Amino acid sequence: MTPVGLQHYLVVSVLLFCLGLLGVLVRRNVLVIYMSLELMLNAANLALTAFSRFNNNLDGQIIVFFIITVAASEVAVGLALIVALYRRRHTTHVEDMTALKN
């Protein structure tokens, strides 16, 4: 059995990223879409950590902290926004948010 190398991490990371992207593309609930987006961020985090580990460079892990922090604030605002929208429209489905078009 070959040792787990950078490629493996990266493959997982890309898979995660694609999964997240797929979620964004196919799900209709804004909340789920938002979760999928977080998944994409985490894919990047995974890649960064792996690179950091295999390049012997701690910068990557620090970047991950940055990303987690920023994402947290983003989530705070984003969820608040989605809640506000839900309170006004009583829905979180994207098909119901098409007042702005053409």
Added chain:
Amino acid sequence: MHEPLHWLILFLPLLAAMVITLFLQRYPRCSAALSVGAVLASFLLSVGVLAEFLDGRAPDIALTWLQVGSLQIQFGLHFDALSALMLLVVTGVGSVIHIYSVGYMRGDPHYARFFAEMSLFTFSMLGIVVSNNFFQMFVFWELVGLSSYLLIGFWYQRPSAADAAKKAFLTNRLGDVGFLIGIVLAWAVTGTLSFAGMKDQLLRDPTLFNTTATVVGLLIFCGAVGKSAQFPLHVWLPDAMEGPTPVSALIHAATMVAAGVYMLCRVFFIFTHHDLLVIAWIGGITALLSALIAVQQDDIKRILAYSTLSQLGYMVMAVGFSAPPAAMFHLTTHAFFKALLFLGAGSVIHALSQEQNIWQMGRLRSKMPLTYWTFLAGTLALCGLWPLSGAFSKDAILAAAWEHNKALFALGELVAFLTTFYMFRLFFVVFLGKPKSDLVGHAHESPRIMTYPLVFLAAASVVGGFMGITQFITPQFSPASARLPIFAPLEPFETSPVAALLGLAAIAIGFVAAYVYYAGAESDPLPGKMKEVCNVLRHKFYFDEFYAGLVDVCQDKPARAINLCDIGLKLLVRLTHGTAEWTGRVLRLVQTGNLQTYTLLLAAGAALVLYFMLTR
């Protein structure tokens, strides 16, 4: 004479026209006086020029009008025998007709405008006469066309007059196209526009024009075809009779239509013998066709118009026989007697409340004796009865024809017969026989201001042959020729007895034929006898119909097609604009407002970018 006086010959009429137009519109009497004064002054000054010329002191004046590169355009006054003679004809006959108009046009609401336009015409015509170069001549050529247009359309309220004016202008323009192309071509080859310069170069190197020699000549001749109403552009002149009668007399009989002939004489040096042959035949055909048509016209002015055409054909034919002096001679005498005939016709029309149909007239001899006698003099002169002026000039032409081309000579004799026939047809029907309408009963002799010019012109028509015009002008064209005697009453019979005698015979036959058919006729007997022929003649050989078809095919149909193409272009522009808008509307559908569409497109776009950037 001082130089400014020479300029005044030309510019006095223009000045009169301008002053009348700008200031005297409401003062008919003043404008008439000014116009008449101007042309009279020009006449007197022209006499002065003649005196100078005979003294050998006639000046050549030239200003540079324009100079760009190798193109030099002058504005000049050129005085030689040709121009001096023509000046006298234009101003002399012009003065008489101006004076006649004072009476004829009285009471017209646009009296002042009439005289302004007449003065403008005089100016333009004099400009042609004194030109020393092609360009200046073309300029005045066009201006003459304009004044003719204005005067034919003087009564523009009449649709027929307005149409006739338009037709005259455009037909003239057709000739002018050739004229202008010829001028440009001649300039391109010789590098000069002046008559003298070009003549000098041709004398030095007769092959200068090389292969284009004939073409240049024919193109220049086109101008004369238009202005002198030669076949095939003759159709405008009869219609031009819609203008007031003095206009017909001055412009469409005596001067403007003769300008073509004058031009041919002026640039005679440029023609090759091929050109001359064409010119002679065109002249001959014109003479014959119009004489034939004249036989079956009923409008007094139209008969005279066709007669004018026919006589112009004579003159052009004379040029074609290398006999410009004969052409100029006939031009001069024709100016006298044709002006006389028109003015006489005008007098008749005036008396009959604008009636022009000869079959509504009759027995005017007793009502208008002075008109009758002068008209008779004019008719005889036109027919060419010795010793009246027409005899000399016409015989000079026929003599030249006898020498050059027997076929055309025969044609000329035929025309002489026809001329006598239709003129006496007119004469018998109008002045003799029974009155054919009530109008005749109210007719009366015209006022003296109209009859005195008739008398004056009749006198000129009678003695015109003895004035020594050929003798005056011949040296210019053949300097080597022996000096001719000034007074030679029997000259026709001496130089070419055959032509002269045959001419007399033609007159006699024509007179007899006219007498047989028309003396005392109530209506025209000919249509009954030769129905088809008369029909063709009454329709003027269907030229107008043919040209209408030609214009439709060659101009209106293509124009319609081009217009369709233009509409196509416009649609193309609209299409471009429409495509942009339509694309926008379609593209806009992408913005559905649905977040999922957006994410999908965004991801697809990103994927495309990555694909193209990373696989290439």
Added chain:
Amino acid sequence: MNPAMLSLELAVIGLALAVLLIDLWTLHEFKHRLGYLAAAGLLVILVASLCCASTGEPPATGFSGMFVQDGLALFFKRIFLAAGVLVVLMGVEFRDRIPMGLGEFFTIILMELAGMMFAASANDFVMVYVAMEMMSVSFYILISFQRSRSYSLEAGVKYLILSALSAGLLVFGIALIFGTSGRTNFAVVAAEGTRLAQNKLFCLGALLVLLGLAFKISAVPMQMWAPDVYQGAPTPVTAFLAIGSKAAGFVLVLRVLFVAAPALALHWGKLFTWAAALTILYGNLCAIPQRSLKRLLGYSSIANAGYILLGVAALNPPGSVAVLYYLAGYAFTLAVIFIVLCLVARDSDDIAVLAGLNRRSPLLALALTLGMISLAGIPPLAGFFGKLLLFKAVLEQAAVHRSYLWLALVAIAGVVISYYYYFGVIRAVYWSEEGPEMTPIAVSAPLKVSMGVCIAAMFYLGLCPDAVLSAAAKAVQALRF
């Protein structure tokens, strides 16, 4: 490290906090004065940046090379500050349409501004990410600030999702760049540029970063959000999106391309050529049938992103100078237009509200017309000279690569198409003398002054380009080609 380097940013953040604090003690009816306070503060900072702050010569870096203060950064910071002043003043005018939290509104605008200023100074991919998120998060709030208006909320959510998606791409790109180069600092990455240019993974990373940035500047293929969000957002926020966010995006594009990856940029001319051409055509064509003014400006903003991309695509110093110059003129032009929209398009932003504007308020009509003229690129206003510089840059490249000639022709076609809708606005203003609403419009003095300043600036930039041109030329010395 020189802390003074951060003085402008710190001052803005300090101002934001001050506004937030003072808000606590301000009565509701006086809250709009906070806006004046913020504007005045920003004005002071702007003047200070013009006179006192370091000129960026020589460039100073700090925080381990993450932050750089150079001519380019300063140029953009001045644009941001000026835009900030104008947006805050618009916000004051807009106060009656913001039900609650006026103080916070101004605070977040200032925070947003700070984010943009950080972006202008970014010299590290991490800095890029952080600055962008600072802007994005602030915009989430600002866009959906009118919580009673469902348009505003919907726009906010759309911006949230799409922005987060693009941020995902950006972050993943950064990860790949970090993985292949080992560092995230621009200077370090650039030093290994030629080696990295061969590395597909690095290229993928750089492309993902650029795609993430393309979202900010609303270039094809990341342009979909602009019309919806522009329409839904409160007008001052739309203005800030159009002026600030776009400019920030472009400074980042310039930095990433010409500081971090100059070796790559030279091979990617075709990418930018296509992006520019498609963006121009998309924006302009979609705008033609548009009736909502803010939506129209959304499409127009896409089209303008395309024009500015011409300067990027030219891949030469004149191109970047043109980008800077164009953005400067664009800021003033849009400011004028949005000020007028704030005043006129109160209940609806349908183009019909402009009917009779010439009679209602000739001054506003003139200002809007001049704005449209400048936006359309008609002399003698700022937009014209900007476009002239952009064309010049493209044509300069066309002398070398003939394909750029086609780009220029597409751009010309785009400009002509754009006249269609810009003149549509002029037409709405002038054609009819009568409109549904004919009461005269009162304009507050600060707005009058700011409109005057903007119009003067438009004329100045259009007619006397020398000063700004030389500033821009100095600024782009930070870039490498």
Added chain:
Amino acid sequence: MSPLTIIFLLPLLTALVLALIPRNFRFSIRGLALLAGLVSMLIAVHAFCKFDGQASPSGFRFEERHAWAPGAGISYHVGADGLNLGLILMGAVVLFAALCVSWRIHTREKEYYILLLLMGGGILGAFASLDLFFFYILHELALVPAFILIGVWGVGKDKNYAAYQITLYLSLGALLVLAGLLAVYLQMPGASRTFDIVELTRYFSAHPMQSGAEHWIFPLLLIGFGILVSLYPFHTWAPLGYGTAPTGAAMIHAGVLKKFGLYGLLRIALPLMPDEAQRWALIIAALGLGNVVLCGAVAMRQRELNMLLGNSSVAHVGFAFLGIASMSLIGFTGAVVVMVAHGFLAALNYALSGYLREELKTLDMDQMGGLLSRLPFIGTVMIMAMMAACGLPGFAGFFGETLVFFGSWHRSEVVTVLAIWGALIVAGVYMLRAIRSIWHGDKQWPGLSDVTNPWRRLPYGLLLAALLVFGCFPRLLTDNIKASVTPVARLMGEEIAGGGSVLKVYGLNSFSPRHPVEDNASGAAVPGGPHR
């Protein structure tokens, strides 16, 4: 300060001042606008009279030059030579006349006069400018005013489309020109780049442009300028645009603005790229013929007076193109004379048709007829104008057209013959038909009023007088023009001497036995003719 500066700044500044006057002060607004136009015109006339090309070595008089934006290579530089002097005079006269005939405008006068002054002042400045930057932007100043003028004060159901079309089409042309001008500018080495036309000309006559660049720059300029001048087939904007525009705007646009493109070709495209110009000569000639003959034929089919005048105006600029295509001194001179003459003529025609439109409320020629007896003054002037349009001597256009014929003969006989046909016959047919159906005839028109007030007659008289003066004394124009176009012609002439490429291009010279260069030996001295 150069009089040229005053000539174009005065209307522009007056427009600004008008903006400050309350809209109720109608009399003051109109008075001030007229005063500005009048003063501007008088200065232009004065400058025209004082002009002597010999006075300065550069060939420019009234030069004024200030550094403007040295960094961008822009300077403020105005000056006049024979090429633009006539155009400036024409522009100033037309502007004044356009302001005069606008007395019938009663709605929103203030805006109307502001826009008209902007348009007129702008184009005057463009003609006076010797710096490409100002040359371009001052011309573009007219774009928006034209749009608003047509949209607000225009007439006819198509006016919206017309306003958009004229704006979009012209801006397309202008942008192509801009691209071309920038490309020319970029052809200079980096450090010495300048927009100064004089220096550009000097530089490129010393360092001919590389032909690779010429190949795409010249077409850009040709098509761009061509669109601005309504060169066939880019002409469709013109008739509709002019037909719907208010009288004053149509006068300035058709009369003055349209000449910008031709002026640009002669001032910039030809001197900077003589070789390429030679290569395009036949195409220019063919398109010019398209204008003269095809648009003339289109004009024949029009039953709306303004559409007829529009197509006629398009047809006339064809002569200027033919003159340019002749690449000869005579042709160039003729082209400039055509430009000046057509400016007066088009303005006069639109002024008159505008009056008719106001009086009759229609311009459908089928409904007219017999108007001359009711409107003797307008009718007489219009008949004269229409006669001038069909190339009658005595009016300025005649000399321009004939010079073009003379100039282009050596290049191509076929083209010249067709052009003469277009000038004498095609133009004659549609103009005479128009006179016939509008003025002649026996229809009665109660209730129409002619212009009787001498002041109201002034603009018409002014334009007509200008046509007549230049028609009778063409040297007033040509002496200055030929001095200024001689260097351009010399550039072309050297080509003839060098490779004889011209004849190859035309390939139609078989008809004429002798070559123009040889002809000069026998003709008068040729200051600027081709050299061996």
